[in-house]
Amino acid sequence: MTIRKRALSVFAATLCTVGLAVLPSTPAAAVAAATPQCVKAIDRLDDGPGGANWMPAASNNSTICYLSQGSVSQAVWALQRALKICYGQNIVVDSDFGPNTKAALVNVQRSLRISADGVYGVQTRTAMKFSRAGLSEPDASNPIYCHHNSPVT
Template sequence: MILRNRSYFGWGATTADPADPTHGLVVHYNGPASNLTGHDTCVSYWKSTRDFHVNTNGWADIGYSFGACRHGEVFEGRGLNHYQAAQGTTAGNADWYSVTLMLGGDEDATGDQIQAVRDLRAYLMDRGVAGTVRGHRDFVSTDCPGDKLYAMVQDGTFSGGSGGEVTAPSGSPLLSRGSTGARVRRLQQALTKAGHSVGPSGADGDFGPATESAVRALQRRFDLTVDGVYGPQSARALRDALAG
């Protein structure tokens, strides 16, 4: 999991009251469509959300414990061991952590965004928090987190793929030399588990020459076009390699 702490956004320590949430994790969304694209738009969204919560709502800090950006990174809000302003009830804010996916309307969560929530759940469970996942509407009358995300809460989507399970990233965009971030890190972890070394740096999130060589080796192994670019065919091959 790539966790961007508060200092990444230029924030100091939160002034929110201390708490000990142990009941689980609550999923939220933005409401209106967010239309985020590049990583910089996710960072801007997170900063503007905090600005609104503090300067318009008058809250002590951004309302959420964490955010899950569309590129698979987890953004720290109030973080660990703090009361929040997200669930709408005293017990909900004191006993549960919150995570908002940076989307709204009819937007779909990306695969990396879903994995970020799974990784966050595992991170919290390692710290004594229950693995239960709920939606905001389980606490108060609200549309949040939207029908699409709430269906994922109910069917256990956010409860899968945690606890160190290695999965192969899928979907667009393609990954190739020069790509960076959470999807590359997951690719490197999956390649390593499948027996293809990504070099001495390991899963560092940087698609360099060693990772390209590992992708080429995978492609040769499954009789694919050997170009070192990780796309849909390579993703299927890597899933087969992991399953075998």
């Protein structure tokens, strides 16, 4: 093999190795790389007094975002609220996406017959219902109901 061919072979092998090292190792990592993290809760209906349709959103107000275990934010609060109120999951609404929130999300994902990976992303957002109410817990003066989200933004 000539020196030139050997150098090209070494270069190609190095390029392949470096290229593989930067690829995400899991599907969740691929989602995270392409989609912003949800960091806040926004009202998707914005139809005046009487309640809000609280949904997780990214910093740019897009509801195309992701949440996973370890996240702590208002977005987690909105997700936990929906899991508890709309799907009857026995979790604490504390804005901390811990193992109990992940287990509750997996339960809901299975019930919706979607990928049950415990990661909140576009597929889960599209399938889930979200709670509609004021900031306080529901009571007789503060009715609550659950419905599918508004159009993707």
